[in-house]
Each structure stands twice: as C-alpha cells, then as structure tokens.
Amino acid sequence: xxxxxxxxxxxxxxxxxxxxxxxxxxxxxxxxxxxxxxxxxxxxxxxxxxxxxxxxxxxxxxxxxxxxxxxxxxxxxxxxxxxxxxxxxxxxxxxxxxxxxxxxxxxxxxxxxxxxxxxxxxxxxxxxxxxxxxxxxxxxxxxxxxxxxxxxxxxxxxxxxxxxxxxxxxxxxxxxxxxxxxxxxxxxxxxxxxxxxxxxxxxxxxxxxxxxxxxxxxxxxxxxxxxxxxxxxxxxxxxxxxxxxxxxxxxxxxxxxxxxxxxxxxxxxxxxxxxxxxxxxxxxxxxxxxxxxxxxxxxxxxxxxxxxxxxxxxxxxxxxxxxxxxxx
Amino acid sequence: xxxxxxxxxxxxxxxxxxxxxxxxxxxxxxxxxxxxxxxxxxxxxxxxxxxxxxxxxxxxxxxxxxxxxxxxxxxxxxxxxxxxxxxxxxxxxxxxxxxxxxxxxxxxxxxxxxxxxxxxxxxxxxxxxxxxxxxxxxxxxxxxxxxxxxxxxxxxxxxxxxxxxxxxxxxxxxxxxxxxxxxxxxxxxxxxxxxxxxxxxxxxxxxxxxxxxxxxxxxxxxxxxxxxxxxxxxxxxxxxxxxxxxxxxxxxxxxxxxxxxxxxxxxxxxxxxxxxxxxxxxxxxxxxxxxxxxxxxxxxxxxxxxxxxxxxxxxxxxxxxxxxxxxx
Numbered sequence: 282x283x284x285x286x287x288x289x290x291x292x293x294x295x296x297x298x299x300x301x302x303x304x305x306x307x308x309x310x311x312x313x314x315x316x317x318x319x320x321x322x323x324x325x326x327x328x329x330x331x332x333x334x335x336x337x338x339x340x341x342x343x344x345x346x347x348x349x350x351x352x353x354x355x356x357x358x359x360x361x362x363x364x365x366x367x368x369x370x371x372x373x374x375x376x377x378x379x380x381x382x383x384x385x386x387x388x389x390x391x392x393x394x395x396x397x398x399x400x401x402x403x404x405x406x407x408x409x410x411x412x413x414x415x416x417x418x419x420x421x422x423x424x425x426x427x428x429x430x431x432x433x434x435x436x437x438x439x440x441x442x443x444x445x446x447x448x449x450x451x452x453x454x455x456x457x458x459x460x461x462x463x464x465x466x467x468x469x470x471x472x473x474x475x476x477x478x479x480x481x482x483x484x485x486x487x488x489x490x491x492x493x494x495x496x497x498x499x500x501x502x503x504x505x506x507x508x509x510x511x512x513x514x515x516x517x518x519x520x521x522x523x524x525x526x527x528x529x530x531x532x533x534x535x536x537x538x539x540x541x542x543x544x545x546x547x548x549x550x551x552x553x554x555x556x557x558x559x560x561x562x563x564x565x566x567x568x569x570x571x572x573x574x575x576x577x578x579x580x581x582x583x584x585x586x587x588x589x590x591x592x593x594x595x596x597x598x599x600x601x602x603x604x605x606x607x608x609x
Numbered sequence: 610x611x612x613x614x615x616x617x618x619x620x621x622x623x624x625x626x627x628x629x630x631x632x633x634x635x636x637x638x639x640x641x642x643x644x645x646x647x648x649x650x651x652x653x654x655x656x657x658x659x660x661x662x663x664x665x666x667x668x669x670x671x672x673x674x675x676x677x678x679x680x681x682x683x684x685x686x687x688x689x690x691x692x693x694x695x696x697x698x699x700x701x702x703x704x705x706x707x708x709x710x711x712x713x714x715x716x717x718x719x720x721x722x723x724x725x726x727x728x729x730x731x732x733x734x735x736x737x738x739x740x741x742x743x744x745x746x747x748x749x750x751x752x753x754x755x756x757x758x759x760x761x762x763x764x765x766x767x768x769x770x771x772x773x774x775x776x777x778x779x780x781x782x783x784x785x786x787x788x789x790x791x792x793x794x795x796x797x798x799x800x801x802x803x804x805x806x807x808x809x810x811x812x813x814x815x816x817x818x819x820x821x822x823x824x825x826x827x828x829x830x831x832x833x834x835x836x837x838x839x840x841x842x843x844x845x846x847x848x849x850x851x852x853x854x855x856x857x858x859x860x861x862x863x864x865x866x867x868x869x870x871x872x873x874x875x876x877x878x879x880x881x882x883x884x885x886x887x888x889x890x891x892x893x894x895x896x897x898x899x900x901x902x903x904x905x906x907x908x909x910x911x912x913x914x915x916x917x918x919x920x921x922x923x924x925x926x927x928x929x930x931x932x933x934x935x936x937x
Contacts (some may be wrong), residue, residue: 314921350680409849417782420790454745454833462748462830486834487841503834505782506814510835513815518877521737522850525873526866534862539856545853549846 285565285585286372289317290341290359291379293572298376300325300333302578307333309579311586314372316363317341317513319365338362341379346422349381349427352390360384364391367564374565374585376556378573385418395594399602402430403501403568404437405508408549411489412438412496416557417505417583421517424467427498432479432600433560434496439590441584447495450484452503458482464500472498486510504534555581558588560597567588613913614700617645618669619707620688621900627706628653628661631907634659637907639914642700644691645669652864666690669707672899676710680718688712692719695892702802702893702913704884706901713746716890723922725929729889730758731829731896732765733836739817740766740775741836743829744885750828752795759806760928761888762824768919769912776824778812780831786810792828800826805813805928814838843877883908886916888925892919 287303289296296317304326307313314334315322322335322416338359342351351360360379364387366372377384385401394401400422402415407537409432414434419426422480431449438447453461458469460483484494499507526535555577556569569581588594615631617624624645632654635641643650646663654660666687670679680689688707692715695698702850705712711771713729722729728750730743747754759777766775779800781789786797788811800808812822817839827835883905884897893916897909925932 291659330833420782435769452834454748454830485841486836486838487844489838489841490845491841502782503831506780506831506835507838508814508839509782510814510817511842513813513817513819514839515846516815517818518843518846521873521877522870527871531866534865537862538859538866541853541856541859544849545849549849 283586284312284314284372284590285368285582286314286336286363286375286580286584288359288363288375288377289315289322289380290338291377291384292569293378294478294574295378296321297325297576298573299578301329301575302573303333303582304329304331305575305579306582306586308524311582311585313582314366316357316366336362336366344380344382345347346380348380348386351383352386352438358383360387361391364388366567368392372564373589374567376451376567376569376578376581376585378556378569378571378578378581381568382416384566385559386569388564388566392438392463392562392564392566395561395563395598395601398561399429400426401559402433403436403504403505403557404500404560405557406441406554408509408554409490409506410442411491412442413489413504413508414498414560415501415504416508418559419500419501419503422464422500424464424587426472427468427500428471428475428559429601431472431475431480431496431498434498434599435478435598436593436600437558437560438495438595440588441496442595444495446479448481448493449478449498450481450488450494451484452497452499452507453483456483456485468498555579555584558584558593560593563594565593572599610912611638611917612642612700613910613917614642614664614691614694614703615906615910616687616691616703616705617643617650617713618666619705621706622902623706624649625653626901626903627906629657629903630901631661631910632657632659632726633903634914635908639910639913641910642694644694645687649771655712657790664690664694665812669713672708674708674711676708676714677876679711680714686711688715689719692716695894696720700892701917702895704897704906704909705857705912706884706896706897706899706906706909709745709896712894712896713887716887716892716894720890720892720894723889723891726889727757728754730761731885732762732888733832734769734882735817735836735839736882737818738770739816739819739822740770740824741824741832741842742824742888743832744836745829745833746887747829749830750792752792755796755826755828756791756799756803757889757929759800759803759808759824759826761925763806764889764921764924765886766823767924768921769917770823771774772823774807776809776821777806777824778809778816778822778827780825780827780835781811781813784811784813796826811874883910883912886912886921887923891922892915893921
C-alpha cells in the first residue's frame with residue numbers, strides 16, 4: 282500500500298491549493314487520498330473535472346490552537362484522520378500544510394514512535410540540498426538525541442539525495458573538536474564512534490548550501506534558527522540585488538540575464554522542496570509550509586511518495602538500537 | 610585621550626596589512642598607536658614613507674593557543690600590551706585581528722569589566738546594519754544575561770547606527786510570546802519590562818538584514834550560528850547567481866549591470882564593517898576578522914574611534930545597574 286493521505290484542510294490556502302496540488306500529484310501516478318470536509322472538497326474536484334478518493338473529516342485544527350490539546354479534543358480533525366490512516370496501514374504516508382505542532386502531535390499520539398527512537402525530529406532540506414535535523418521539534422536536546430538525529434538524517438539523505446554515505450556534520454561555532462557547549466562536546470565523540478554515520482566533524486552555519494556536508498545535526502532551536510536565517514539572508518540578498526538594478530537603464534540587460542536567473546530561482550526555491558519530514562515515527566510524515574501553493578503541495582506529495590518508495594521508515598528502524606538491524 | 614591602540618601582530622596578514630590599515634586611518638585624522646615588534650613595524654612604516662607611534666611588544670599569541678593561558682604566560686604579547694594601554698588610560702580603545710579568545714581574555718583580565726556587568730558580550734554588525742549580541746562570547750546564558758545584552762546592544766546601536774530608540778528583538782523560533790526554550794521564555798518578560806530598551810518582541814533568523822529590528826539579542830552560541838549562517842547564505846546566493854550567468858552570452862549584459870552591483874557589494878561587504886565589539890569592559894575593544902585586509906583594519910579603527918567619540922563605554926556604564934545612571 283503506497284497511498285499518501287493529504288490533509289486537505291490544513292494551510293493558509295486550504296482547501297483549494299491543497300486539492301489542486303493533490304490532483305497534480307495524482308496525475309503523476311501517485312495514489313493520493315484527500316482528508317477533509319467532503320462538502321468543500323467534492324465541488325472543487327468537480328470543478329477541476331477530476332476525481333480522487335476523499336475520507337471525510339468534520340473538524341479542522343487552527344494555527345493558534347494548543348497542538349496536543351487540540352489533537353485530544355478534536356477526534357475528527359483532518360490531520361488526526363490522516364494520521365489514523367497511516368497508523369492503520371491504509372496509507373503509507375501523510376502530508377499536511379496545517380499547524381506544525383498539530384502534525385507532530387498527531388504523529389506522536391496516533392502513529393507512534395519507532396522502537397528505540399527517543400525523540401522524533403524534523404528534517405528539512407535546504408535548497409539546493411543540505412539536510413538539517415532537528416529543524417524545530419526538540420528545543421532542548423541531549424547528546425544521545427543528536428546521535429539519533431544523525432542516524433535518521435543519514436537515512437533521509439540516502440533516500441532523498443541518493444547519497445550512499447552522506448557526510449554528517451555537527452553544527453558548531455568552530456571547526457576544531459572541543460568547540461561548543463556541553464551538548465556539542467558530548468555529542469562529538471558519540472558521532473565519531475557511530476557505525477553507519479559518516480561523520481566529518483564540526484561544521485558551521487556557513488556550510489549550509491555548500492559542498493562540505495550533506496547532513497547538519499543540531500538541536501531543534503538552533504536548527505530552526507539556522508534554516509530561517511539562511512532563507513532570510515538568501516531572500517535579502519536577492520532583494521538588494523533587484524533594488525540595485527531597478528533603474529530604467531538596467532532593464533534591458535537584466536531581461537537578457539533572466540533565462541539563467543529563472544533557472545536558478547527554480548533551483549533554490551523553497552517551494553520546490555515541498556516540506557520537512559518528521560522522522561522517527563511509524564510512517565512517512567511530511568509537514569509542508571503553511572503558505573504552500575499547489576506546486577509546493579505537489580512537491581511535498583512527490584517527496585512523501587519517494588520516502589515511501591525508498592523505505593525511509595524501514596531504514597531508520599533498521600539503523601536504530603531498538604530496530605531489527607541493531608545499529609548504533 | 611582618544612588614542613586607539615592597534616595590535617600590529619594579530620591576524621593572518623599581520624603586520625603588513627595591519628600597519629597599512631593603521632596608516633590609512635591615521636590619515637583620516639585618528640590618533641593611532643601601533644603595538645608590536647618595533648623591528649618589523651619600523652621598516653614597514655619607513656617603506657610607506659610615514660611615521661606612527663609604536664609601542665614595542667616582544668611576544669605574539671598564536672591562533673591555536675589557549676587564550677587564558679597565553680594571556681597569563683606571555684606578559685609581553687602585543688594584545689596584552691595594547692590592553693594595558695587601554696587599562697592605564699593611555700589609549701581609549703584597541704583593535705585586534707588576532708585570536709578572538711585572546712582579545713576577550715586580555716580585555717577581561719587586563720582592562721576589566723564595567724561595574725554591574727555579569728558577562729561581557731560580543732556585538733556584531735551584520736551588513737547592512739543589524740546588531741547581533743551575543744555573537745560568540747557566552748555560549749550558555751541566563752535570562753538576566755540577555756537583559757544586559759539588550760542594554761549594551763541598545764547603546765551600541767545608538768552610537769553606531771545613530772538610532773535614538775533602536776528596536777530590540779529576542780531571537781526565537783516564532784513570533785508569539787511563549788515560544789522558545791526556558792531561556793527565551795524567561796528573558797521575554799525581563800526585556801518587555803526593561804527601561805531604556807525598546808523591545809519589539811520575538812524575532813526570527815529571517816529578520817537579520819531586514820527592517821523589523823535593529824538589535825537581535827541571543828546567547829553566544831546561537832548568535833554565532835546566526836551570523837555565520839547569514840554570511841554563508843548570502844555568499845552562496847551570490848555564487849549561484851554568478852555561476853548561473855557564467856555563459857559567454859551573458860557577459861555583455863552582466864557588464865552593463867556591474868556599476869549597480871559593485872555599489873551593492875560595497876554595502877554588504879563584511880570588510881566594510883571592520884569588526885565586532887566586545888561590550889561590557891572599561892574601554893572600546895574591536896575584534897577584527899583574522900583575515901582582515903588593510904581596508905578592514907582601517908574600518909575597524911574608524912569604528913573604534915566612533916565608539917570612543919560616542920562614549921559607548923560611558924553609555925553602557927550609565928545604563929547598567931551598577932553604573933552611575935541606575936538603569937534596569
């Protein structure tokens with residue numbers, strides 16, 4: 282069963298953009314089921330002249346709600362119904378652009394952790410290809426959590442980047458061993474000794490998007506700052522460049538560079554990545570940006586399907602201590 | 610006395626680039642004294658056909674050395690001699706492109722903290738103008754440390770950005786109050802209640818270089834990651850753009866955009882900033898990049914002199930609890 286359950290009600294542009302993105306993914310051959318209010322999803326599908334399976338859900342968790350409380354209270358929320366489809370095996374993965382906290386809570390309570398996983402973690406793919414884990418699930422971490430993140434991030438990079446031995450770096454404030462807080466000083470030897478982790482030592486914020494490291498391991502607070510800073514700085518530089526060449530005299534030469542720049546934009550566009558993965562649970566869970574357009578949702582579904590096809594969950598289970606493969 | 614002591618022996622390109630940058634700053638009317646080996650500095654000055662006061666120092670602290678131990682052992686290191694000139698009042702500020710740790714240790718041991726300062730902190734100016742404090746001095750912080758950083762960062766932005774009421778934000782992983790680790794949750798109400806701090810709430814990594822906040826307050830680990838990530842992402846975007854337009858057909862239109870782009874580069878060039886400030890000690894201390902060129906050193910000296918002229922140290926002393934002004 283390779284079905285992907287899509288929370289049609291989550292996200293700023295739900296349900297329309299979610300439904301359109303799902304239709305586009307289905308046209309690429311992916312088995313998609315939409316979860317949400319039939320009364321709103323049905324007419325949209327009809328208008329698009331197409332059909333997709335829909336599982337009805339009567340409730341929606343809003344962005345401001347306390348995630349854990351909302352998951353407990355709203356049994357029939359779209360995100361919860363989607364998570365139960367994964368838990369029961371009716372779907373292999375799920376995608377949501379709704380509240381990140383609600384998706385994490387639904388995954389933790391309804392899908393459940395893999396054996397041996399202390400803390401599920403969020404893995405984000407920074408364009409054009411660095412994995413950052415944890416990107417925001419666990420704000421306070423211990424060194425052994427970082428070790429598990431390294432193992433899960435390795436599996437993620439194997440599946441999504443096709444790297445057999447992805448290079449794993451520990452985010453720090455300098456390259457020399459011994460740098461950092463107690464967390465980094467304790468995690469360094471664990472990572473260096475871990476089987477199946479190709480540890481390249483300490484890396485720095487400037488290595489994101491570069492060619493030194495494939496997987497950056499850190500706590501969820503720092504990882505979230507890292508990603509948002511990199512996205513923000515990239516956007517600032519692009520904005521400053523466009524402002525600098527906004528004069529009339531620059532429009533003609535700028536137009537001639539556009540073919541090259543449009544290709545670049547597509548390559549570094551966060552929408553092309555689709556979403557972040559919650560790793561360490563018993564199913565593929567993709568958390569898309571709240572502002573996801575149809576294209577972002579389509580990409581998120583494609584990535585979820587890749588995770589299913591590449592047996593991301595099985596690889597993580599096999600690599601962790603409680604899993605069948607032993608692992609570190 | 611507005612004299613600035615420059616560690617002529619610190620940095621990858623010392624002493625030549627340091628001496629040349631100092632000569633350039635002196636030509637702009639700044640009273641500079643060079644500290645280091647007379648036998649190496651004298652001939653350089655002679656070759657440049659100019660003269661500057663030199664205070665002889667026989668030793669140099671290398672980049673790899675344990676900072677605190679080196680400061681204790683090498684009494685006649687150039688950085689220590691420079692710090693003693695500040696401590697004695699013979700200089701009002703110092704600039705070094707040598708080991709950051711050694712400069713911090715020299716400032717702490719030889720110049721000393723201002724009354725009421727729990728932890729001196731590094732303030733960095735991210736081009737085109739966001740102050741980040743702490744940028745790396747204190748990896749583990751308490752909420753009351755962050756409050757002091759906010760006060761010191763405010764004084765810094767007043768002097769160096771000419772903002773009377775600079776907006777101070779707490780770096781976090783979301784804008785809503787209540788987000789973050791215990792550190793952020795504890796610091797938020799302290800910052801909100803602080804006199805003389807124009808607190809605008811939580812900010813995110815993406816706000817660096819933007820228009821929402823003038824001073825970003827965080828612990829030294831996260832601040833260091835923030836700055837290096839922003840610099841790295843900015844560089845990566847520039848590199849990807851240049852790669853995208855590297856084809857022969859793009860060279861002519863690119864050349865026509867160059868006047869605008871060259872101006873931008875000057876605006877966002879880290880060398881234009883010159884260095885980071887160590888705040889909370891009894892003198893102006895500027896820590897320049899290890900790779901500083903003569904232009905970077907010149908800018909660092911200009912910034913140190915601005916700090917002296919704007920009474921940065923006096924403002925911080927007046928704003929902190931132990932200082933004459935009372936403060937928060």
